[in-house]
Amino acid sequence: MNVTVHGRTEHNRTVAFDVSSNSVLLIEQRLLPHEFKIVATKNFRETARAITDMIVRGAGAIGATAAYGLAQGVRAFRGTSLAQFSDHTRQVYQTLKDARPTAVDPVNAMNGVLLEMARGETVAEQQALALAAAEEFAHDDVAHCEAIGRHGAKLIRNGMRVLTHCNAGWLAFVDIGTATAPLYAAQAAGKKFHVFCDETRPRSQGATLTAWELAQQKIPHHIIADNAAGHLMQRGEIDLVIVGSDRVLGRTGEVANKIGTYTKAVLARRHRIPFYVAIPLSTIDWNLKRGFDIPIEERHEHEVLGAWGINPRGQREYIRVANPTSPARNPGFDVTPAELITGIITPLGIFQPRDLWKHRVKLGYKR
Numbered sequence: 001m002n003v004t005v006h007g008r009t010e011h012n013r014t015v016a017f018d019v020s021s022n023s024v025l026l027i028e029q030r031l032l033p034h035e036f037k038i039v040a041t042k043n044f045r046e047t048a049r050a051i052t053d054m055i056v057r058g059a060g061a062i063g064a065t066a067a068y069g070l071a072q073g074v075r076a077f078r079g080t081s082l083a084q085f086s087d088h089t090r091q092v093y094q095t096l097k098d099a100r101p102t103a104v105d106p107v108n109a110m111n112g113v114l115l116e117m118a119r120g121e122t123v124a125e126q127q128a129l130a131l132a133a134a135e136e137f138a139h140d141d142v143a144h145c146e147a148i149g150r151h152g153a154k155l156i157r158n159g160m161r162v163l164t165h166c167n168a169g170w171l172a173f174v175d176i177g178t179a180t181a182p183l184y185a186a187q188a189a190g191k192k193f194h195v196f197c198d199e200t201r202p203r204s205q206g207a208t209l210t211a212w213e214l215a216q217q218k219i220p221h222h223i224i225a226d227n228a229a230g231h232l233m234q235r236g237e238i239d240l241v242i243v244g245s246d247r248v249l250g251r252t253g254e255v256a257n258k259i260g261t262y263t264k265a266v267l268a269r270r271h272r273i274p275f276y277v278a279i280p281l282s283t284i285d286w287n288l289k290r291g292f293d294i295p296i297e298e299r300h301e302h303e304v305l306g307a308w309g310i311n312p313r314g315q316r317e318y319i320r321v322a323n324p325t326s327p328a329r330n331p332g333f334d335v336t337p338a339e340l341i342t343g344i345i346t347p348l349g350i351f352q353p354r355d356l357w358k359h360r361v362k363l364g365y366k367r
Helices: 044-052 059-075 082-097 105-117 123-155 181-188 205-217 226-234 261-270
Strands: 002-005 008-011 015-018 023-027 038-041 161-164 194-198 221-224 240-243 247-249 255-258 275-278 306-310 316-320 333-336 343-346 349-351
Touching: 002 205, 015 059, 015 123, 023 044, 023 059, 038 044, 044 059, 044 082, 059 082, 059 105, 059 123, 082 105, 082 123, 105 123, 123 181, 123 240, 123 275, 123 343, 123 349, 161 226, 181 205, 194 205, 194 226, 205 221, 221 226, 226 261, 240 261, 255 261, 261 275, 261 333
Parallel strands: 161 194, 161 240, 194 221, 240 275, 275 343
Antiparallel strands: 002 008, 015 023, 023 038, 247 255, 255 333, 306 316, 343 349
C-alpha cells in the first residue's frame, strides 16, 4: 500500500528481503501510528524474536516473515555437508515455528519452502531454492489478498456500516490485507461506506493499525471501544462484520482469531448481522479436527495491566493502568464456531464454513 509520511508518499510492503545483507526487512508495527520505521533482522533468531515480540504480526505477514527467516537461516550456513545442513535447517525451522504457536501460516509457508528445497541436490542449490520459494510465498500472499478483495467487495453496498476487529489489513499481510481487501476494492469501485474499528484490547491493533491504514487510505471510520459494538448493533448502526483469522480448520470451519472475535460473532448472530471471515489459503489447517485442539497463545500479563503510548517527549512508554497488586490472564486468541459464521471469503470465492472440506482439493489440500 502507499504510505504518506511527512508529505511524501511511497509504496511499501510489510515484509521484504535484502539479499545483499541476508536480512528480513519489516515495518516496526509497535511504533505505529506515531512513527513509521523499517527495521532489518540480521539472522533467523532475530527474525523469530520479531515475530514473538510483534514487531511484525498478522497471519500472512508472519507467514512471509517465517518463510524469509527460513531462507535467511539456511543461506547463513557455511559448508557442503548435506547432513549438517539438514540438521541446521531443522533448527531454523523449529525456532521460527515456536515464535507464534496459534497461527498456522508460518508453518504452511515454511513447509512450502522445505518442499522446494528438497529439489536441490547440493547445499548451494537448496539455499537458492529456499529464497525463491520464500519470495513466491510473499507474491502469492499479495495475489490472494487481491482476489479476496474482488470477491468480498460484492458484499459491500453504498451506505453500509462495516465493523472490523483487530487488524487484518495490509500490515497483517505482505500487502492489501484480507478483512480490509474488500474495503479497498469497494472504495476503488466508488462505493461510499463507513468503518467502525474495534480498538481490540489489550494491544489495540484496531485503534493503532487498522485506523492508521484507513486514515492513510482516506476511508471514513471511527474507533470504538470493544464493548461498544453490541450497543451499535442493537441500534441498527452496523450492517456487516468482516474479520481475519490466524487459523481456520478446513475440516470443521472453526476460526481462531484475535481475542474478542467470538464475542462479536455471538453479537452479530443475535442481531442477524452477516459475519464474514477473510483468509488466504495459507491460513487453512487441514489437519486439526476440532477447535479446542488449536493452541491458544497466552501472552504476558503486562499487556492487560497497562498500555503503550507516546509521551510528551515523543518517546514510546509503558504505563501501568491496573491495580498494582492484581495479576491478569491474557489469552491472545479465541475460537469461533462455524455456525456463527456467514461465510469464509477466500481467493477462490466465498464458502460456507462447513463446505471447506468438501472443496478441499480446489482450496489446495494435499495429502
